[in-house]
Amino acid sequence: MSSRFKRSGETISRYFNSMLDGVLRLQGRLLKVPEPILDNCTDNRLRWFKKCLGALDGTYIKVCVPEQDKPRYRTRKGEVATNVLGVCTPDMKFIFVFPGWEGSAYDSRVLRDAISRPTGLRVPTGCYYLVDGGTQMVKDIWLLIGV
Numbered sequence: 001m002s003s004r005f006k007r008s009g010e011t012i013s014r015y016f017n018s019m020l021d022g023v024l025r026l027q028g029r030l031l032k033v034p035e036p037i038l039d040n041c042t043d044n045r046l047r048w049f050k051k052c053l054g055a056l057d058g059t060y061i062k063v064c065v066p067e068q069d070k071p072r073y074r075t076r077k078g079e080v081a082t083n084v085l086g087v088c089t090p091d092m093k094f095i096f097v098f099p100g101w102e103g104s105a106y107d108s109r110v111l112r113d114a115i116s117r118p119t120g121l122r123v124p125t126g127c128y129y130l131v132d133g134g135t136q137m138v139k140d141i142w143l144l145i146g147v
Contacts, residue, residue, distance in 0.1 A: 034095050036127045046090055053123070054095065055130040056087040058107035061099070075103040085110045087121060087129065096121050 023030065034053040041047045060081035065073050073080045081103040087096035098114040098121070114121045123129065 034089055034127075036124075037090060049090070049130070051127045052090065053127050053129050054087060054089040056085065056096075056111070056121075057132055058083055058085050058110055060084070060103055069102075072102040072104060079103065083107070083110050085114055085121075 036051045036053055037046050037049050039050050041050070046052075060075055060079065061084055062079060063073060063082045065080060070080050073082060075081050082099060083101040083103055083105050085096075085098040085101075085107070086094060088094050096114070098110065101110045101113070111121075115123075
């Protein structure tokens with residue numbers, strides 16, 4: 001970034017942190033609080049998912065990392081990427097994003113970390129999130145929420 005914009009690394013870092021601070025101040029407006037689908041839901045697409053808060057899944061975002069870190073960030077398809085957990089409501093509004101895990105990490109490992117953090121993802125008792133069944137994630141979720 002510093003070479004591309006002809007600024008020092010300290011300047012880039014300062015402005016980036018300032019931007020992140022602004023996003024955190026606006027989190028109440030940017031990030032929605034999850035509300036479960038009610039028992040009296042009339043939407044034909046959603047009425048089958050009573051008490052569902054939304055869906056969660058991991059995705060890869062390509063990144064540039066130092067040469068010595070590339071093996072950790074290499075995905076099973078050979079790309080260098082970071083693993084990001086995204087959680088959204090049934091109307092596709094993000095309520096939680098957890099970036100930063102290396103690409104070789106399994107979705108279940110990222111989810112376990114997101115749930116274990118003090119300010120991490122919370123699942124109210126009696127509610128759930130939809131997940132894909134392509135990995136070990138489903139079994140890990142049941143273990144994490146104590147079902």
